Amino acid sequence: MKKLINDPSNVLAESLVGVAAAHPELTVDHFNRIIYRGEKTRAGKVGLISGGGSGHEPLHGGFVGLGMLDAACAGEVFTSPTPDQMQEATKVVDSGAGVLHIVKNYTGDVMNFEMAAELAEAESGIKVESVVTNDDVAVEDSTWTAGRRGVGVTVLLEKIVGAAAEEGRDLTSVADLARRVNAAGRSMGMALTSCTVPSAGKPTFDLPDDMMEMGVGIHGEPGRHRVPLAGAAEIARQLVEPILADLDFTGGPNIVMLNGMGGSPLIELYLMYGEVKKLLDAAGVEVARNLVGNYITSLDMAGCSVTLLKADDEILTLWDAPVNTAGLRWGV
Amino acid sequence: MGDGTVSLPQLLDWLSRFSALVTENRTYLTELDSAIGDADHGVNMVRGMTAVMEKVGAAPPEAVDALFKMVGMTMVSTVGGASGPLYGTFFLRFGTTAGAVTELDGATLAAALRAGFEGVIARGKAELNDKTMVDAMSPAVDALDAAVAGGASVSDAAAAAFSAAEAGREATIPLVARKGRASYLGERSAGHLDPGATSTAMLFESLAGALAG
Structure with a gap:
């Protein structure tokens, strides 16, 4: 394992030290591993909290700031944060208007956020609503699985719902919008290589040079199918087709994200976006906005994911609203 | 009703043995989790049980319910993932059912383990044969009940x-996972031992060791 680290067991703590040093506009609670905005939540504004295992940066800490999250709780690498972290963040960001928990659909995340919401409501009387993202078409959504994983749509949701909260909408309408955005998004990911969890010290799975994994999540877990390596055009086809088969994206504007898994250079991500755009054009899918880059990653995994989100005028207006975070910034 | 009782020192020995076992098998548990999960089960369990032993060692509670409340809350707040809430809930319910006592008879031990198990089911919503820790815990609790009765x-x-937990653990190998991260693999999860069922078998191995002779 070759990584820019000291002791593998201190990676998260030391990374948060760096976040605090690089972003004096943020407040980092090193004990609870929570990243907050530098200023308190404005009275009447719904607090937005997300969190999850680390290793997906810039998600979630990189999305704390004006127009997105109020706080992000960092778990160990690929491990959900604990209920006491989310309970603490909930107490800190509540301005009286309540708090929305944005949770990616993984067994551990859902359980820990559920316990946190129960504790916060029982002990502090804070109104908490939760939205669970589950946009990954690689997972069959049935009673036979833990349900679809929350992946790329989480990034788009945090931006859109963050803008709505900034407008001063109440908790119910912010939560309803979040559920609507989640229901309108679909993603599919692939890996060219595995990733190496620092504490494990070696790649999570072996992938021969001539093979790739289709339908991976964001935790270095193997995908749904191992298939022969192909060119970018063919990879784009294998990513876009299952998305379009799952939901009709024609007849209105869409937001598209071509996301890197952490180990693929931007030159390849743009090349892939070109391929994806061709396929969407051919399928009559209108792309109104796009995002290309590393937004929800899987440590050093090489590969990418595609996310499509059906939008409308309201969602596009919220998308275009000012955002000022370490990971996304425009209009400010 | 069965003979003998379980003392507070024996329950502490159970925890200490469990901590030692997961620590000894840290790499093994993580390797099992690498095959069908996300390569963190060993590390997480060791972090949780190490914190438990530190807390319990610093201020050992004098009643069973207080001891397991401390254990459960420490697991919940240090492990993360799914294992934190699940093992945490197990220990919390175990303690609540055992009560403010310093000794358990066989029937109370069985009832406390049953309550812990039911807490795991309520929290994780897994069923038997979903390829989870339930596959080791369910037969273990049944076997202990039947033996005590x-x-x-x-x-x-x-x-x-412990024997029943081991058998349940081995029986997870051919199963296709329906809960937890392994379920994302679909059919590819078959042919692997479930890491959660493996650590749960260690929990019962530790109990058997602490109560032996």
């Missing part, structure tokens, strides 16, 4: 629970 001593009952 049949008049076995607590040490024999715990040994029976």
Whole structure:
């Protein structure tokens, strides 16, 4: 394992030290591993909290700031944060208007956020609503699985719902919008290589040079199918087709994200976006906005994911609203 | 009712043995989790049980319910993932059912383990054969119940629970996971031992060890 680290067991703590040093506009609670905005939540504004295992940066800490999250709780690498972290963040960001928990659909995340919401409501009387993202078409959504994983749509949701909260909408309408955005998004990911969890010290799975994994999540877990390596055009086809088969994206504007898994250079991500755009054009899918880059990653995994989100005028207006975070910034 | 009782020092020994076992098998548990999960089960369990032993060692509670409340809350707040809430809930419910006592008879031990198990089911919503820790815990709790009801001593009952947990653990190999991260693999999850069922078998191995003789 070759990584820019000291002791593998201190990676998260030391990374948060760096976040605090690089972003004096943020407040980092090193004990609870929570990243907050530098200023308190404005009275009447719904607090937005997300969190999850680390290793997906810039998600979630990189999305704390004006127009997105109020706080992000960092778990160990690929491990959900604990209920006491989310309970603490909930107490800190509540301005009286309540708090929305944005949770990616993984067994551990859902359980820990559920316990946190129960504790916060029982002990502090804070109104908490939760939205669970589950946009990954690689997972069959049935009673036979833990349900679809929350992946790329989480990034788009945090931006859109963050803008709505900034407008001063109440908790119910912010939560309803979040559920609507989640229901309108679909993603599919692939890996060219595995990733190496620092504490494990070696790649999570072996992938021969001539093979790739289709339908991976964001935790270095193997995908749904191992298939022969192909060119970018063919990879784009294998990513876009299952998305379009799952939901009709024609007849209105869409937001598209071509996301890197952490180990693929931007030159390849743009090349892939070109391929994806061709396929969407051919399928009559209108792309109104796009995002290309590393937004929800899987440590050093090489590969990418595609996310499509059906939008409308309201969602596009919220998308275009000012955002000022370490990971996304425009209009400010 | 079975012979013998379980003392507070024996329960502390159970925890200490469990901590030692997961620590010894840290790499093994993580390797199992690499195959069908996300390569963190060993590390997480060791972090949780190390924190438990530090807390309990610093200020050992004098009643069973207080001890397991401390254990459960420490697991919940240090492990993360799914294992934190699940093992945490198990220990919390175990303690609540055992009550403010310093000794458990066989029937109370069985009832406390049953309550812990039901807490895991309520929190994780897994069923038997979903390829989770439930596959080791369910037969273990049943075996202990049956042994105690049949008049076995607590040490024999715990040994029976461990055997049943081991059998349940082995039975996860051919299963296709339906809960947890392994379920994302679909058919590819078959052919692997479930890491959660493996650590749960260690929980019962530790109990059997602490109550032996």
